[in-house]
Amino acid sequence: MQYFDVCNGDADGLFALHQLRLATPRNAVLITGPKRDNALLARVTASPGDHVTALDLSFDANRAAVLALLARGVTIDYIDHHVARELPRHPLLHTDIDTASDVCTSVLVDRRLRGRYRAWAVAATFGDNLPGAAHRLAQLAGIDPDDEATLRELGENVNYAGYGDSIGDLLIEPAALYTLLEPYAQPLDFAGACPLLATLGQARREDLTLACAQRPAATSAGIEVFTLPGERWARRVRGAFANQLALAAPQRAHAVLTPTAEGYWTVSVRAPLATAFGADSFCRRFGGAGRAGAAGIGRLPYVAFDAFVAAFHQAYEMSA
CATH class of the missing domain: 3.10.310.30 (Diaminopimelate Epimerase; Chain A, domain 1)
Incomplete structure (x- = not known):
């Protein structure tokens, strides 16, 4: 059996995947891309019996690819918070889709893992511009205000890194960014050890200054x-x-x-x-x-x- 991890290249997608793989490590093929690149399941070259995990990707944008993979005998675990119309029923398709306005995919993964890696979900939720939900998660996890502020900066910087109309617009490709964060069980350790994050933060603030003008x-x-x-x-x-x-x-x-x-x-x-x-x-x-x-x-x-x-x-x- 071969595994495929397919996720959005923003903070929510990357941190949702990271939570899952901290809990259940797998040697999987990673497929991701810029935040706007939602139709990623068409790139999956799975065979009968393989398993696909899809995270933070519009089901409607991937419907045809999902149906083709199911017809091929591929199992799909689909976790997302975008609107999905008329989900197909299939024994190989397992969906966890919640479109509530205060939910992102990392929150759904946090629920599944019973808060085991909640600090990553806090950072992701801040990155997805859900500060109220992120603060509530931080309080549940007992995270102090200074660390919460660091997680917010982390989430917003990683989310910013995923925006662009092509790979050439990005300061780092999402797959490369995931490789950098993968060794870290705690996001605060990652935030303290990765100099790229400071570069992303400076670039984000400079770009925002230009936009605000x-x-x-x-x-x-x-x-x-x-x-x-x-x-x-x-x-x-x-x-x-x-x-x-x-x-x-x-x-x-x-x-x-x-x-x-x-x-x-x-x-x-x-x-x-x-x-x-x-x-x-x-x-x-x-x-x-x-x-x-x-x-x-x-x-x-x-x-x-x-x-x-x-x-x-x-x-x-x-x-x-």
Whole structure:
């Protein structure tokens, strides 16, 4: 039997996998990629009798690949927090999908492991911009405020490292980052021993400073929309900037767009943190996906920008 570990390349995906492998070590083929690269199960070259663990990946984006693997006789353990419509029933498919707004995949793994490696879940939950849920986990684990702040910095830096429209935008590939963290049972030890994390933190803050200098393209009581330039720093910081905006104005919905050379916008959307509803369904209207609190659009045509802003305002004006 061969094992495959397939996960999103952000803090939630990497730390969810790490918790599982600390509890159950396996010699597995790792498949991951930038945060936007969700359709990863199509890369799995499994044979009958093999086992796939999928983490923090939209089921809907991987549905065809999942069905093909099941037909091939591959067992799949699917743990995720994105909206999934009409999950298939199959004896080889085991799903743990919870779309609650205060849940991420690392929280689901933490539940499965009964809090055995909870500090990793705390860092992941901060990275996924769920500070309230992360703080509650930290309190359950008895983590003191200074260590909680370190875990927050770790989660936010690793999450930032996964953003970009291609591997070339990233400061480190997610698979390489996982290799660096893999030897550490405790995230505080990893945070103290890995100099790359300080580099990521400095780059994140520099990129956020550049983003904060931009003026909004559209603003109202209920929404704020930013367009960033078509540069690597902007593509890297798009998600972190959207998270920062959401934290600063929890009653508003936010969208951050970066252009591509092919004539499209890449979009990160955050629902108001105070209510965290509808980001996934809104983005699906434009070919995107995600979850209720945070979602995205990979290819919004330039010419659809005005229609996007109008629809965004209409979707969230009631939250103002």
